């Protein structure tokens with residue numbers, strides 16, 4: 207099974223604090239060193255006369271259909287803070303400022319200008335889907351013996367390189383709640399189930415499409431991502447897609463893929479080792495569904 211080839215792992219901090227991940231000295235996939243600033247100097251409202259960050263725009267972005275053109279391109283007329291055709295240039299954080307025709311990071315200075323490796327100037331929108339089902343044994347919900355609460359399972363992917371578990375997030379177009387890629391994975395799952403008839407496979411495909419139309423918002427906002435710059439940054443919405451009776455996407459046994467990542471249904475528990483903010487997202491789902499945590 208091919209699992210989410212364009213995976214973007216979001217290193218996030220949910221806490222409302224100054225961004226830190228995007229202020230590590232070296233910018234990812236580059237030799238560019240960020241201009242050093244203190245925590246106090248992060249907000250744009252604080253005057254930092256000596257602030258002179260380097261500019262970095264990755265060559266990778268040249269002529270890519272998913273990326274904006276360079277700002278100098280005369281044909282490029284972005285509508286900041288608006289839905290700009292097929293591109294959502296609105297921020298979940300409110301109206302961002304434009305200075306010298308460039309969007310300004312709503313969380314403040316990052317020590318680097320340009321858009322780095324991010325495709326869009328301004329906000330870059332991702333979604334983190336939290337797919338859940340109940341852990342079942344002989345048609346009964348399995349309870350944790352300590353808390354006596356039913357155990358929830360969520361869809362997790364593991365990167366081969368760093369072995370860390372994460373949510374199967376990805377970049378989204380306006381109006382999408384899950385990436386096309388993730389949805390396609392489940393559609394393939396539906397079509398490939400060997401014991402299913404053609405009719406069953408078609409019904410399952412429709413079920414998958416419908417399942418991803420619902421979803422409850424768990425978090426919406428800025429992401430403290432190492433790729434963020436003064437002029438481009440990541441934002442996400444985390445949605446919970448819960449399969450209460452396990453007859454929808456919960457019926458698919460996710461098997462380890464042979465490509466970049468493996469994927470599985472993982473028991474929800476406070477001890478699971480995930481990126482900090484992903485744990486926070488899952489905890490709020492556990493609270494909402496009154497499951498074991």
Ligand SMILES: *[C@@H]1O[C@H](CO)[C@@H](O)[C@H](O)[C@H]1NC(C)=O
Nearest residue numbers: 350351352353475476477499
């Ligand atoms: C029950 O929950 C506790 C506390 O989180 C955990 O240490 C333990 O492994 C869980 N037991 C089972 C059977 O899931």
